[in-house]
Amino acid sequence: MSRRHGLVAAAVVLSIVLAGCSDVAASETSSQSPSAGGTTSAPPASTPTPTATPTANPTTAKPTTKPTVKPKPKNPHNAQYYALKVEQKLEKLGYPVGDADGDITVRGRQALCAWRETNGMPISRKGLTLDEAYSVINATAKPTPTKADGIYVNKTCQVLYQVVNKQYKRIVWISTGAPGYDTPNRTGKVWRKYAGAHESSLYEDAYMYDSLYFLKDRPGIALHGSRVNSLIKPYPASHRCVRVLRPQIHQIFADTPIGTTVSVYGKYLYS
Known part of the structure; x- marks a missing residue:
């Protein structure tokens, strides 16, 4: 008699263990499969997919590179170019400069001095300025x-x-x-x-x-x-x-x- 009771108790424990494993499996799946105990487990509640909430004022990303700045145009001519043009024009107009080679020597400064005087500028034997170079180059004749x-x-x-x-x-x-x-x-x-x-x-x-x-x-x-x-x-x-x-x-x-x-x-x- 006691052996029969022992077998019945073992069967009950085994059925509980099997039912417990089935519940765990059911909770981990979305299928509605019957449990070992003959009952149907409810499908797990679905988790809602979160939606992105737009911001009121979206921030514009700053550029990572600086805008290209165009360099200022450079004067394509050097000082010797203007000196040569000035010497050639002064000689043509009748102001003696000596050698017209782009190097304004003491003789060239004498010519510049005369140019300044005849054009009503301050008289000096100083070197050539850019404004004076334009003035001489653009001249067409000696002044009256x-x-x-x-x-x-x-x-x-x-x-x-x-x-x-x-x-x-x-x-x-x-x-x-x-x-x-x-x-x-x-x-x-x-x-x-x-x-x-x-x-x-x-x-x-x-x-x-x-x-x-x-x-x-x-x-x-x-x-x-x-x-x-x-x-x-x-x-x-x-x-x-x-x-x-x-x-x-x-x-x-x-x-x-x-x-x-x-x-x-x-x-x-x-x-």
Whole structure:
């Protein structure tokens, strides 16, 4: 009898264990399969899929790269280009520069000095500025002089202007009196002309060519050519006279009658 009760109890325990395994399996699946105990388990509750909630003000993503900035256009020409163009134009207009090679030397600065004066700018032998380069390059002719016909010697620029018929007929290099022999700033009139070569009455072996004397109270002072053009320096170097290049002095001599006004002015600034 006791053995029978033991078998019945074992059967009951086994059925509970089997039913418990079936419940676990049913809860882990969505199928409605019958349990070992003969009952149908309810399907598990489905989990709702979450939906995205739009934000009221979406944030715009900032660009990770900086916008391309176009570089400023560069001037395609260098200083030598403008210097060469200026030299060529000055020479064409009658302002002597020497060698037109893009290198503005002391002779080129004399031409620039004359350009400034004839165009009403401050007179100086300074170098070329970009504004002046444009001014020279765009010029088509020398300006009309504001001075009467005559000869004008500018000691600052070390140039001579010959004005004939209200036009600049010539602009040439000159060399005035050196320190201690300064050419006086005066206005006179040509009172004597001496054609060809002759020796100075003041300095031995100093030859003068096509001389134009213009100060009666200083009879030894004249415009004249020299034995060689190398004596016409780009700075004051004479003994008070005004040295002029040859053959320019010969041409000036021919175009200058007695009584022509000669004016000397300015001051050479040594630097």
